[in-house]
Structure formats: C-alpha cells, structure tokens
Amino acid sequence: MPATSESSNNEQQRDYRSNSLIRLTLRNLLRQRSALIGGGILLALLLVAILAPVIAPFDPELVLIGLEDIKKRSDPCIHLLGCPEDQPQHILGTDGNVRDVFSRVIYGTRVSLFIGFTTVGFAIIVGTILGAVGGYVGGGVDNLIMRFMDVLLAFPSLLLAIAIVTVIGRGLQNALLAIAIVTIPVYARVVRASVLSVKEQEYVAASLALGGSHFHILFLRILPNAIPPLIVQGTLGIATAILDAAALSFLGLGAQPPTPEWGTMLGSERNQVFTAPHLVFFPGLAIMITVLAFNLLGDGLRDAIDPRLKQ
Amino acid sequence: MIQYATRRILLSIPVIFGILLVTFVLARSIPGDPCKAMLGEKATAEVCERFSREHGLDKPIPIQFLIYMGEIASGDFGESIRFSRPVTIILIERLPTTIELGATALILAVLIGIPLGVISAVKRNSAVDVVTMIGANTGVSMPVYWLGLMLAYAFALLLKDTPFWLPPAGRLSAGFVAKPFYEVFGWYVVPESGMYHFLEFFANMFIFNSIITGDWKVLGDAIKHLILPAVALSTIPLAIIARMTRSSMLEVLRQDYIRTARAKGLIERLVILQHAFRNALLPIATIIGLQVGILFSGAVLTETIFGLAGVGRMLFEAITARDFPIVQAFTVVIAIIYVFINLLVDLSYVFIDPRIRLD
Numbered sequence: 001m002p003a004t005s006e007s008s009n010n011e012q013q014r015d016y017r018s019n020s021l022i023r024l025t026l027r028n029l030l031r032q033r034s035a036l037i038g039g040g041i042l043l044a045l046l047l048v049a050i051l052a053p054v055i056a057p058f059d060p061e062l063v064l065i066g067l068e069d070i071k072k073r074s075d076p077c078i079h080l081l082g083c084p085e086d087q088p089q090h091i092l093g094t095d096g097n098v099r100d101v102f103s104r105v106i107y108g109t110r111v112s113l114f115i116g117f118t119t120v121g122f123a124i125i126v127g128t129i130l131g132a133v134g135g136y137v138g139g140g141v142d143n144l145i146m147r148f149m150d151v152l153l154a155f156p157s158l159l160l161a162i163a164i165v166t167v168i169g170r171g172l173q174n175a176l177l178a179i180a181i182v183t184i185p186v187y188a189r190v191v192r193a194s195v196l197s198v199k200e201q202e203y204v205a206a207s208l209a210l211g212g213s214h215f216h217i218l219f220l221r222i223l224p225n226a227i228p229p230l231i232v233q234g235t236l237g238i239a240t241a242i243l244d245a246a247a248l249s250f251l252g253l254g255a256q257p258p259t260p261e262w263g264t265m266l267g268s269e270r271n272q273v274f275t276a277p278h279l280v281f282f283p284g285l286a287i288m289i290t291v292l293a294f295n296l297l298g299d300g301l302r303d304a305i306d307p308r309l310k311q
Numbered sequence: 312m313i314q315y316a317t318r319r320i321l322l323s324i325p326v327i328f329g330i331l332l333v334t335f336v337l338a339r340s341i342p343g344d345p346c347k348a349m350l351g352e353k354a355t356a357e358v359c360e361r362f363s364r365e366h367g368l369d370k371p372i373p374i375q376f377l378i379y380m381g382e383i384a385s386g387d388f389g390e391s392i393r394f395s396r397p398v399t400i401i402l403i404e405r406l407p408t409t410i411e412l413g414a415t416a417l418i419l420a421v422l423i424g425i426p427l428g429v430i431s432a433v434k435r436n437s438a439v440d441v442v443t444m445i446g447a448n449t450g451v452s453m454p455v456y457w458l459g460l461m462l463a464y465a466f467a468l469l470l471k472d473t474p475f476w477l478p479p480a481g482r483l484s485a486g487f488v489a490k491p492f493y494e495v496f497g498w499y500v501v502p503e504s505g506m507y508h509f510l511e512f513f514a515n516m517f518i519f520n521s522i523i524t525g526d527w528k529v530l531g532d533a534i535k536h537l538i539l540p541a542v543a544l545s546t547i548p549l550a551i552i553a554r555m556t557r558s559s560m561l562e563v564l565r566q567d568y569i570r571t572a573r574a575k576g577l578i579e580r581l582v583i584l585q586h587a588f589r590n591a592l593l594p595i596a597t598i599i600g601l602q603v604g605i606l607f608s609g610a611v612l613t614e615t616i617f618g619l620a621g622v623g624r625m626l627f628e629a630i631t632a633r634d635f636p637i638v639q640a641f642t643v644v645i646a647i648i649y650v651f652i653n654l655l656v657d658l659s660y661v662f663i664d665p666r667i668r669l670d
Contacts, residue, residue, distance in 0.1 A: 034448070167337050247608075250454070251630065280464075281461065289452075
C-alpha cells in the first residue's frame with residue numbers, strides 16, 4: 001500500500017526534525033491509548049490524594065460512636081439514591097469500628113501512592129548504584145553484586161518480603177523497606193545492561209581522554225542512557241509495590257490499624273465478607289484501579305520508548 | 312545437550328548456596344537471643360545452653376553456617392515453637408495441599424492463557440483481542456485475596472440454592488473422607504515411619520488419591536472445593552501468560568519465514584501452530600516457570616482465605632505466632648523448589664529449540 005508507506009515516511013522525517021528524545025517519546029506516548037487511560041486515572045488519583053481533606057466528609061480515623069445514630073458495619077447509604085434522609089449519609093457505609101469507609105478509601109489513596117513512590121524510589125537509587133558500579137567496574141565486583149542480585153531474585157518476592165518483615169518487625173515502614181529490598185535486583189539489572197551497552201562507545205573514551213573522572217563519566221555520560229528503561233521499569237514497579245504492600249498489610253505485617261490503608265482495611269474485615277461485603281469490595285476495587293493505572297501507563301511508556309515495538 | 316544441562320545445574324548451586332546464606336543471615340538478625348527466638352520466650356537458661364551446644368551457637372559464625380547447611384542437607388529444619396514437632400514433618404503434611412492447589416491453578420492458567428494469547432495475536436485488534444487484553448491488564452492488577460473473597464461471596468452466598476453453589480472453605484465437605492490409597496490397597500505401613508510420610512504425602516493430594524482409588528464421590532467433592540481457590544490463584548498467572556503469548560506470537564508472525572510458509576500455500580492453522588507457535592514457545596516457557604513464584608506467594612493469601620491447610624496458611628500462622636523455624640524452613644524450601652522448577656524450564660529449552668543444544 002503505497003499511500004500508507006508515504007505518510008509514514010513523512011512522519012519519520014518530521015520525527016528527525018524534532019530530534020529531542022523526550023519530545024519524541026511524549027508524542028509516541030500520546031498515541032498510546034493504554035498510556036492515556038493509565039495516565040488519566042493516575043492524574044485523577046493524584047488529585048484525590050491531594051484533595052483528600054476536601055473530598056472526604058469525615059476524618060478517616062474518627063470513630064463515630066456517640067457522634068451519630070449509626071451502627072457498626074452499616075450498609076452504604078446515599079441520599080440521592082433513595083436512602084432515607086433521616087439516616088446519616090455514608091456513601092460506602094461504615095466499618096467494624098464505626099468509621100466512614102468512603103473517607104478511609106479516599107485517604108487510602110495518599111497512603112498507597114506514598115508507598116508506591118517511596119519503595120520504588122529507594123529501590124531505584126540503591127539498584128542504580130549497584131548496577132552502575134557493577135557494570136562500570138566489571139570483574140569480581142560485578143560478579144559479586146550480580147550473583148547476590150540473582151539470589152534475591154531466586155526467592156518469590158512476596159515471600160522474601162514476608163521473611164524480612166518477620167525478622168525486622170511489622171509496621172508500614174519495615175514493610176516498605178522489605179518490598180524495596182526485594183525489588184532492587186530488577187533495577188540493578190536494567191542499569192547494568194545499559195551501562196554495558198554504552199561503556200565501550202567512543203564518546204565515553206573521548207570523555208576519558210578529555211580528563212573526565214570516572215565519577216563524571218559514569219554519572220553524567222553513561223547513566224543518562226539508563227533513564228528511559230528505568231522510568232518504564234519504575235512505573236511497572238510501582239504497580240507491583242502497591243500490590244505487595246497491600247498484601248503485607250492484609251496479612252497484618254504492613255500498615256497497622258487505624259491507618260487507612262486499603263490492604264489493612266480489607267484484612268481487618270475479611271471475616272465479614274458474607275455479612276458486609278462492601279467493606280471488602282471497595283478497598284480492593286481501589287487497589288485494583290490504582291495498580292491498573294500504573295500498569296497501563298508503564299506498558300504505554302514501554303511501547304513509546306522501545307523502538308522495536310513501533311510498527 | 313549433556314554439556315548444556317551440566318552447566319545449568321552447576322550454575323544453580325551458587326544460587327542455592329546464596330539462598331541458604333540469606334536465610335541464615337535473616338535468622339541471625341532476629342532481635343534478641345537466638346535460642347529464645349527458636350524455642351520461644353519460655354525457654355529456660357538450661358534449655359538454652361543445651362540448645363546452643365547442640366546447634367553450635369557457641370562456635371564462630373562461619374562454622375555455624377556450615378552446621379546450618381549440614382542440617383538442611385540432611386532434612387533437619389529444627390522444631391516448630393508452637394507445635395513442638397519437627398518442621399520437616401509439618402512441611403511434608405502441608406505441601407500436598409499447596410501442590411494440588413498450585414498445580415491446578417497453573418494448569419488452568421496455561422490451558423486458558425496460551426490459546427487466548429494465540430487467538431489475540433492472530434486476530435489482532437479484533438473484539439477477542441481487545442477483550443482479552445483488557446481482561447489481562449485487569450487480571451494482573453487484582454489483589455488475589457480480594458478476588459478470592461469476592462468469588463467466595465458470589466458463589467457461596469449469592470448463588471446459594473442454585474446448581475452453581477460452591478463451598479467457600481475447606482477441602483472436603485463434612486462426612487466425606489479421602490481414604491488413603493495405601494489403606495484401600497491393603498498395604499501395611501508402620502505409622503510415623505519414613506514410608507508412612509512418603510505415602511501420606513501422595514495420599515494427601517485428594518484429587519490424585521481419589522482418582523487412583525476410584526472414589527468418584529470424593530473426587531467430585533474435592534474438585535468442587537478446589538474450583539474457587541484455584542480460579543483466584545490462577546488469575547494473575549493466566550493474565551501474564553496470555554500477554555506474553557500474545558506479544559511473543561506477534562513478534563514471530565512478523566518474521567519472513569511465516570510469509571514464506573503462507574506463500575507456499577500452507578493452510579493457516581499449520582502456519583500458526585507449527586511455524587509460529589513453535590518458535591514463540593521459548594519466552595512463554597520462561598514466563599510459565601516464573602509463575603511458580605507468584606503461585607507460592609499467592610498461596611499464602613489464597614489458603615488463608617479459603618481455609619486450606621497448606622504451606623501458605625501455615626506460613627501465615629507461623630508469622631502471626633512468631634514461629635520462626637517454620638518461616639525460615641518454608642522460605643528455604645519454597646525458594647529451592649522455585650529454583651529447581653526454573654532449572655527444569657531451562658532444560659526444557661533444549662526440546663523447545665534444538666538450536667540451543669549447539670550453543
């Protein structure tokens with residue numbers, strides 16, 4: 001079909017003119033439907049997290065006993081949908097401690113996004129240092145680092161995180177640390193691969209000949225190459241981190257009550273699933289939407305950055 | 312072939328060594344006295360002294376690590392604090408449930424995921440493809456325990472009094488007993504002997520046991536109990552396998568030899584199955600091997616929800632009770648099983664892609 005090949009040629013020429021990698025990636029990204037949907041949901045979630053005090057009608061940790069005529073684990077009540085006006089409005093009902101579930105789910109967005117960004121941020125920093133040093137120095141150091149990374153990858157990640165939390169003690173901070181530790185190898189490998197791929201290139205040799213220090217070469221000349229794959233991996237990693245953190249909290253190892261964390265909320269009401277299913281349904285739905293947003297965005301980013309997949 | 316296999320096997324030895332080292336370091340990092348951590352808070356000074364001597368805790372750390380490796384090599388994982396029984400026996404009792412659940416989930420994931428992925432790739436951008444990919448993306452984003460609870464609610468409560476009702480917990484209904492096959496066959500086994508535990512291991516896989524004893528009533532009941540947890544557990548692997556199959560097939564379908572195959576007039580089914588799928592299989596096999604880790608992690612959550620007495624639920628209870636010998640032993644064993652299965656996957660490459668033999 002000559003018509004389409006011509007138009008794609010034109011497109012390519014335009015691509016060459018605006019030769020900024022970031023702009024190119026952004027344009028590719030905007031063509032990805034999944035990235036648009038994921039990014040859109042994420043933006044909405046960020047807004048919800050920032051505006052939580054405005055959106056949530058109640059304090060998420062406020063026990064409503066004595067303040068309102070409401071029983072524990074009451075069903076969702078929305079006045080607009082026909083719930084009697086004289087009954088206090090709790091859009092998603094109340095939980096076992098008579099707290100407003102809607103407010104807790106809203107505030108949970110903050111906790112989950114915080115979990116996602118901090119664990120992945122920590123893992124990326126440590127993983128980058130390990131992978132960069134290993135790839136750049138090579139030899140025994142590289143071998144030692146990468147074999148240790150292999151060992152960490154040999155454990156099912158959630159199980160290793162469980163074992164670590166059992167040792168260092170439960171709580172949100174320790175759970176975050178454990179999840180970060182078990183995901184370090186992924187980033188170390190990504191960074192090492194991109195360091196190895198450019199280490200021998202002439203511009204690196206040129207930089208060395210110009211008297212650049214190893215630190216300068218590694219961090220300013222080589223590592224920027226690792227940023228695109230790190231962003232992709234990091235975005236997908238946030239999805240996994242949120243899911244794993246929620247699982248740890250569900251098991252009672254992560255965030256402790258009364259923190260409005262979705263996994264904790266699910267865990268503390270899981271025996272009530274037959275009598276008050278809404279207490280399990282909504283926090284889980286919130287986890288799924290958030291994780292889905294990061295997964296979609298990560299997939300879209302990968303397709304936008306990886307030229308092999310461009311058709 | 313033999314060279315390739317030997318190299319793969321040798322490469323997994325340092326990994327297993329590393330696994331032992333990591334769990335050893337973890338065990339030694341428990342705050343407080345190792346004796347109290349292993350025997351519980353009520354252990355007296357005398358008991359602790361004997362425990363220290365027996366396990367070489369008075370010796371230098373590297374020697375302690377050697378002792379630890381020796382104990383594990385001989386199948387001695389110590390005693391559970393809560394049950395005062397050897398951890399190895401508990402493991403043998405609990406593993407069959409998890410294997411039955413995990414294997415069923417994996418089979419479901421493979422049998423549904425691969426065809427879905429192939430169809431999505433062949434009919435790219437069709438309704439099937441779009442629905443599959445939306446489903447797969449949602450599937451990987453779902454918390455297993457949430458899906459499990461929701462399934463239990465839907466099938467055990469909402470569909471009560473319909474033919475679709477499924478039990479929300481346990482492995483068999485009240486009144487059903489899976490009579491061990493060795494008893495049915497009239498074999499005499501000394502209770503608590505090695506042979507007894509060996510046979511009991513297989514008898515504890517109710518589906519296997521009821522098939523070989525021909526007890527169809529128990530088989531039906533066991534399957535009914537297995538459906539919900541297996542479906543919940545299989546969702547994430549299914550989604551991952553479907554996605555990987557699709558992308559791997561798309562990659563292969565672009566190749567020139569596929570065009571050649573079509574050009575020489577081969578019927579489409581043969582092009583897809585023999586030329587394309589065969590060559591797309593390698594990354595699919597790899598990803599299937601990696602699902603075993605997800606299955607074990609998921610088993611902790613699924614077994615807890617569905618009240619199944621498997622390794623995962625035991626691990627959860629052990630964490631809650633701070634029964635560290637169990638946590639440690641189960642982590643080691645699961646990691647080693649995981650490494651071993653991925654070793655098998657690596658070895659299967661030789662059959663999937665004969666070119667690897669020459670490598």
